[in-house]
Amino acid sequence: METFTQITSQIIPLLVNNIDTDQIIPARYLKAIDKNSVAEGLFADWRYLPDGSPNPEFVLNNQLYTGAQILLAGNNFGSGSSREHAPWALTGCGIRCVISTGFADIFNNNALKNGLLPLTITETQFIQLLTKLQEDPFTKVTINLKDQTVLIDGEVEFSFEINAFAKKCLLSGIDQLDYILSFEEEIIQFEHQQV
Amino acid sequence: MKNSRSEPLTLLDKIWNEHVVVQESDAPAVLYIDLHLVHEVTSPQAFTGLRERGIKVRRPKRTCATMDHSTPTVNINQPQSLDAMARVQLQQLRDNCAEHGIKLHELGCETHGIVHVIAPEMGLVTPGMTIVCGDSHTATHGAFGCLAFGIGTSEVEHVLASQCLLQNKPKSYEVRVEGELPIGVSAKDIILALIARIGTEGGTGHVFEYTGSTIRALNMEERMTICNMSIEAGARAGLIAPDETTYAYLKERPNAKQGAAWKEQLARWSTYHSDQDAVYDQHVFIDVTQLQPMVTYGTNPGMGIFINELIPQPLQETNFEKQQTLQKALKYMDLDPDSSIEGHPIDVVFLGSCTNSRISDLRKAAQLLRGQKIAKGVRLKPGEYAISTSNRNFEGRQGKGGRTFLASPLTAAASALSGKITDPRKLMGG
Numbered sequence A: 001m002e003t004f005t006q007i008t009s010q011i012i013p014l015l016v017n018n019i020d021t022d023q024i025i026p027a028r029y030l031k032a033i034d035k036n037s038v039a040e041g042l043f044a045d046w047r048y049l050p051d052g053s054p055n056p057e058f059v060l061n062n063q064l065y066t067g068a069q070i071l072l073a074g075n076n077f078g079s080g081s082s083r084e085h086a087p088w089a090l091t092g093c094g095i096r097c098v099i100s101t102g103f104a105d106i107f108n109n110n111a112l113k114n115g116l117l118p119l120t121i122t123e124t125q126f127i128q129l130l131t132k133l134q135e136d137p138f139t140k141v142t143i144n145l146k147d148q149t150v151l152i153d154g155e156v157e158f159s160f161e162i163n164a165f166a167k168k169c170l171l172s173g174i175d176q177l178d179y180i181l182s183f184e185e186e187i188i189q190f191e192h193q194q195v
Numbered sequence B: 001m002k003n004s005r006s007e008p009l010t011l012l013d014k015i016w017n018e019h020v021v022v023q024e025s026d027a028p029a030v031l032y033i034d035l036h037l038v039h040e041v042t043s044p045q046a047f048t049g050l051r052e053r054g055i056k057v058r059r060p061k062r063t064c065a066t067m068d069h070s071t072p073t074v075n076i077n078q079p080q081s082l083d084a085m086a087r088v089q090l091q092q093l094r095d096n097c098a099e100h101g102i103k104l105h106e107l108g109c110e111t112h113g114i115v116h117v118i119a120p121e122m123g124l125v126t127p128g129m130t131i132v133c134g135d136s137h138t139a140t141h142g143a144f145g146c147l148a149f150g151i152g153t154s155e156v157e158h159v160l161a162s163q164c165l166l167q168n169k170p171k172s173y174e175v176r177v178e179g180e181l182p183i184g185v186s187a188k189d190i191i192l193a194l195i196a197r198i199g200t201e202g203g204t205g206h207v208f209e210y211t212g213s214t215i216r217a218l219n220m221e222e223r224m225t226i227c228n229m230s231i232e233a234g235a236r237a238g239l240i241a242p243d244e245t246t247y248a249y250l251k252e253r254p255n256a257k258q259g260a261a262w263k264e265q266l267a268r269w270s271t272y273h274s275d276q277d278a279v280y281d282q283h284v285f286i287d288v289t290q291l292q293p294m295v296t297y298g299t300n301p302g303m304g305i306f307i308n309e310l311i312p313q314p315l316q317e318t319n320f321e322k323q324q325t326l327q328k329a330l331k332y333m334d335l336d337p338d339s340s341i342e343g344h345p346i347d348v349v350f351l352g353s354c355t356n357s358r359i360s361d362l363r364k365a366a367q368l369l370r371g372q373k374i375a376k377g378v379r380l381k382p383g384e385y386a387i388s389t390s391n392r393n394f395e396g397r398q399g400k401g402g403r404t405f406l407a408s409p410l411t412a413a414a415s416a417l418s419g420k421i422t423d424p425r426k427l428m429g430g
């Protein structure tokens, strides 16, 4: 898995609550059997017009955000289906961090396994970020995972919480399956007891 | 410690404790998985991962596969009607199952169907198990007193490879439901009412346990409907402790044990309940005597009201974000605030999905329909309205631009007769 230590980028604001995985990637893009070809489906119903051309009003199509790696979304991001295609589509389009006041459980788990940081902030911090973006929509923000801080212009804006194990995995790119398989002995023992 | 003998345990504690293989400090538990259900959409990349590592499926016997997403809803034996990508995906599942010795319930075979409908029907699901599937509605199986939840494709790979998952223990949440259900009100209305009450993120990080006299009085299929939609309230899973209703259902399954073996099993199953005085992390109480048929008006399952209530007015919402969310939803649905939802015209009626496509759902609807035909497997045209017994009304869920009202099979059937949203009680003399 790709490691995550620190990124500096503009923030793409997508201030809608309850963005579900059907919006992140509609079901018709789930027929792929690899991970790489799902990126074109990211937010497809919002990103493209009915004739297939880019919707100029959708924020991701704004040239000024080209290359941005951080998405700021409304509350309860990633609810709905368990499709891991959602984080694949996001990372496939260069997003490395989604900031929200809350994430649905399965999305949160899926993101962490793909080097995508689901960054949960408080409502106050959310408003703080919004205010900064109002002052300068293209302001660059740094996310430092080791220190668990969000910085603007080199100054710490606030710090955030993250589960210690998830942090360790992201920082050093630990593969969770390798971790599980390191307990092979214990698994065998457990299976014996279970009959 | 919750593990000590004297401490009362919740049902969640019991199942959890029995399945922890390893628990290191500062790390999630390595949790053993008894049954892994696999389907074509969320598994191909997981099998590819196994191949890249050169490992085989650890316990093919604990793995069960079906094809239920990229499949035709009509003419199931004519997969040539599918597009090329869907066909490749189905073939991939066949190849993967053959390579790893996994039983596949093939298109058109007798046991084929929606994974969450067929697994209980085949008797694969029994109390106290841990069950996962790369599908969020895996929560359905909690109706049997199992810890059952949806996982992503990386986790599908983990379970295929190790029969284990890394999990942090979820919190417990008691949903107590009391009272006798009024005529025309059903399990679907209970769960829609719960989601409307606590919101689509109300259960995040928790596992619901449904308790109370109303739940006890429900049959297994109704219990599955409720557990199925636990995820729609954000919960990982829903649980219902097994009882006589559960045992009676299981006794009729193919390959159910007999005689002494059955009794032995029953003795074990009957330990799967929360102890008296067990402490839950959260609670909610629902009195169903006041409940009415529910219909959703918006674009998430939490946007539901009684059928005779008015569609909410966004301007009355004081929280700005919520106001915007509501406005956006009503715009998508093209509905007016303060207007009534009852009587709204509909184009399509959908009776189906893993929430409400079980035989008892269809029977209930059939009683009302008296020989009328139901539109089945219909894709909505943009702008059209469907009343649906499914579980999600997200934008575009039933086809791009389609608009979905979620409701119970009874309400859907009543609406099918009149072509507009109809209170089933008016047809039932209730």
Ligand code: SF4
Pocket (backbone or CB within 6 Å): B068, B069, B114, B116, B135, B137, B353, B354, B355, B391
């Ligand atoms: S919601 Fe629909 S697609 Fe998902 S498992 Fe249920 S029936 Fe299948």
